[in-house]
Amino acid sequence: MRKGKLTFPLRLNIVSPSTAKASRVFAIGDIADNQSVKRAGSAFATGKISAVNIYSQLLAVEDEKRTAELAEFPAVPPMMALAVGREAVAFGPGFDTKSGVDMMEWMFQDDLGWKSTLKHLGLTSEEEKEEEDEEAKKKEEESAKAAKAEEAKKDEIADLKVQELSVSSETTVAA
C-alpha cells in the first residue's frame, strides 16, 4: 500500500492486505496503479480485465471444482495522443513525439475516435459492422487495383526500354 493510495498490481485486485474480501475488490481506470500514463485506453483495458476476473471469481464460488483464473494487466509502455483542433500530437513506443493532420487521421480518424471506441467496447451495431466491412473491402479492392496499375506501368516502361534498346542496336548495325 502506498500513501493515500492502494496498489492494484497485474490482476487489478487488492492483494495487500490479502484478505478474501479484499481480493474481490478490483480497480479500473485512473485509480489502477499501472505505473504508466493515465489514459482512456488503459481505463478500457483495466475495466475489461477486471470484469473477466470478477466473472472468473464468481464461477469459482458457484462451482467448487473450478479455481478462479485471473487475467493480468500487462505492463504498458508510456504513450499518449491528444487531439488539438484538426491535428493530433502523439508519442508512443517506437516513435518520438509527432504532430499533424496525418497523426489525427491515424489516432482519431475523422470523428475523434468515436467509431473505434464503440467498436473497442463491442457496441457497434450489425448495420455499422456491415458498413465497416464493406468499406474495408472497398479499400482493399482499391489498393489491389492501384498495385495492379503500378505493375502494368512498370511492365510498360520495361517494354519501352527493350524497344528502345532494339531500335538503337538496329541503328548501330545499319550504320
Ligand SMILES: Cc1cc2nc3c(=O)[nH]c(=O)nc-3n(C[C@H](O)[C@H](O)[C@H](O)COP(=O)(O)OP(=O)(O)OC[C@H]3O[C@@H](n4cnc5c(N)ncnc54)[C@H](O)[C@@H]3O)c2cc1C
Ligand atoms: C484534460 C484531460 C485530457 C485528457 N486527454 C486524454 C486523451 O487525449 N487521451 C487519453 O487517452 N486520455 C486522456 N485523458 C485521461 C483520461 O481522461 C482518463 O485516463 C480516463 O478518463 C480515466 O477513466 P476513469 O474511468 O478511470 O475515470 P473518469 O473518466 O474520470 O471517470 C470517473 C467518473 O467517476 C465519477 N465520480 C467521481 N467520484 C464519484 C463519486 N463519489 N460517486 C459517483 N461518481 C463519482 C466522476 O464524475 C467521473 O464521471 C485526459 C485527461 C484529462 C484530465
